[in-house]
Amino acid sequence: MIAQVVVDVAAKQTDRLFEYLVPHILENDVQVGSRVVVPFGKSRKVQGFVISLVDETDYEGQLKELLMIVDELPPLTPELVDLSAWLSQYIFSYRITILKTMLPSVLRANYRKILVPLVKDDLEVRQLFGEKQEIDLAEIDDQDSTIIASINRLLRVDKIKIEYLVESRAKVKEISEITAVKSSGELRVELEKLRANAHQQQKLLNFLITEPKLPLSQTELEQQLAISGATIKVAADKGWLTRSKAEVYRRPITTQTNKNRNDLVLLPEQVQALEQITTSVNADTATTFLLEGVTGSGKTEVYLHAIANTLDEGKTALMLVPEISLTPQMVRQVQARFGDAVAVLHSGLSEGEKYDEWRRIRRNEAKVVVGARSAIFAPLQNLGLIIIDEEHESSYKQDDTPRYHARDVAFWRSDYNKATLVLGSATPSLESRARASKNVYQLLTLTKRTNQQSLPTVKILDLKEAKFAGEQFDLTQELVDAIKTRVQRKEQTILLLNRRGFSSFMLCRSCGFVLKCPNCDISLTYHKSTNQMKCHYCGHTEAVPTSCPNCHSDEIRFYGTGTQKIEEELGKLIPQARILRMDVDTTRKKGSYERILNAFGRNEADILLGTQMIAKGLDFSNVTLVGVINADTALSFPDFRSAEKTFQLLTQVSGRAGRAALKGSVLVQTYNPEHYAIVLAQSQDYERFYHQEMQVRHQGNYPPYFFTSLISVSSKNEQNAAKEAFIIKRKLMRELNGRVLILGPTPSAVSKIKQHYFYQILVKYKREPELNAFLHEIQDAAQTQKKYGLNIYIDREPDKFM
């Protein structure tokens, strides 16, 4: 038998299958998806994954044998093996890179090289090793030339050798478990025989006689009886009980036992949506639904019912949520409904917890998976339903390699499994909403809020006209007064500062004008190195203006405000207010995110001030005011999605006010009070926003009317990167002339990363079946001129352009 293997060497030239003979003793164990260790090259050993098993080979040379199979159960299901083939082609990534991202990180091999002596009685060998049996090559100081020389000398005369090790980091947690072996009668006899002062052993025997509820973990037993491990060892030696190793799972959250199926009465709209979803699940159709529901319309309840139905059908369900919404409260909600059938996967778990949750899925013990982006690769079998909540969230697209979009993967898995896919959002991405219009997706709408609450009133404050409180031009008097009122009434405020501040674009303080590219209608970004304003899309540059080109005022400034600055200012303006700040800086440590939110939930602060991470999912009944410090920040970003992102953010953050009995209000500060994204967010009118934004996209030839791919060229030598970028552009023009639009090449915003220069080209295309093949060709061709360390990265449907 011959195994075709993808080896753990991420490089263009090794991105293919290598064949290995399967030794007879392993023939029964090896399967498609098995993780194996194979010899590779003259001396290396590497990890690999079995893609297929065949009987014949075309290989001319002598095949090597695979060395071992690492796991009992193959980590990859045949579905995931197939998926990796498609996805690697689709997103221009190495197959091994995809395979590794599909699996928990502990399944990545550790490679070590160690020196071992081949002769014992040699002076130089003993000098090198001392007392040690082996030396890890990684621990040798590569500056120390005498040691290096000695090692090389000894290697040449075969007195020592290098051993290549492949180590698995996957550790299974085991506990010691106690089982009784003797009957109560026999134990009573033992009790009689004990010395009178053997109190600990008496305690243990009495327990064993009366409590037959075994097996029990040793730690638990020790705690219950307040006895030590030594006592148990004695007992084991005397043959009263046996100890055995038992595997346990590291569980992230202690599961709540109350399976409260508080079946809320669903509204007619919810029932209708649910019916369509369940019909599709039960009929095994790979239908995609877009569930468009206003905030508070009870999408989650629909999901939970749909999952319950899927389980009843004997199938499994996968639910993706943005990382930020994976709060313990949300997880508990799902666990309360489905108990141990739920596995949770997100970045807050330790490696061990992730591995154990993953194993519960792989062993078909968990039937429901809730997780962030990478959970889309969960090895569920018999998948019946996939849900992507907040489907518009940009966090579903990974922004470094492999640059996959969870939505694309979900679509593939839905098709493969004939499973139903539900995309849910109050503010769907234009791409998804447009597909619903073309009936590629089925549109389901929820227009009514479950608690009959009206949406909070949203007021827009024009920063051009407003009176500012304090010295700075950040907080209007009206906003500060509103906060003061809330503080007095002991109600809470959420204040959103759109992005972490940094001066990257120019805004006129008197008229709100933002300096934009004349070709792209995208705001220009300040490049410090050249002291110029530059467009990220087409490369247009111009000088930094000293006065506003629109109103000629000299109030034009780099824009940027930080949470820290606002916090200080608020402290001065409302000294009695207690402020909690939440941004990248205050949430860097693990668990601090939760700690801040819990503190706010316990009313330990009046104001929660934060970046967009506070816009989603938070549900605090005492919050009656939401303030948006500057709605323009996202709007002015050099991104054709800036209006969409602004609309989504404002809609979402508005949903944070007035969640319970208290009526909420929202104050939005902006320099662009007439901008449609802001006006329509005020009325929470997604549909109108969608239609208007579609026109803008149509005019600018942007998605969803065009597909986009971003080609990045990098090299240590800036000239080479630029040259290659222009060569690629010329090729594209020649081969696909008239059928694609090409922007650039332009140096990327951060044009130098880790000593490498980056140039990028944006390709826009309507339907281009040849493009994919052509881009692969380009990537291959450039790679052959490897002399200058030239690299081509291709990002399909990029979200960030830097």
Place this chain on the structure above:
DNA sequence: AGCACGCCGACT
């Protein structure tokens, strides 16, 4: 990627 091999100049 990361290994060995081979060719070349520098030093015992």
Place this chain on the structure above:
DNA sequence: GTCGGCGTGCTC
């Protein structure tokens, strides 16, 4: 002659 530096090519 021997040692180490770097460019090249291959990995079932």
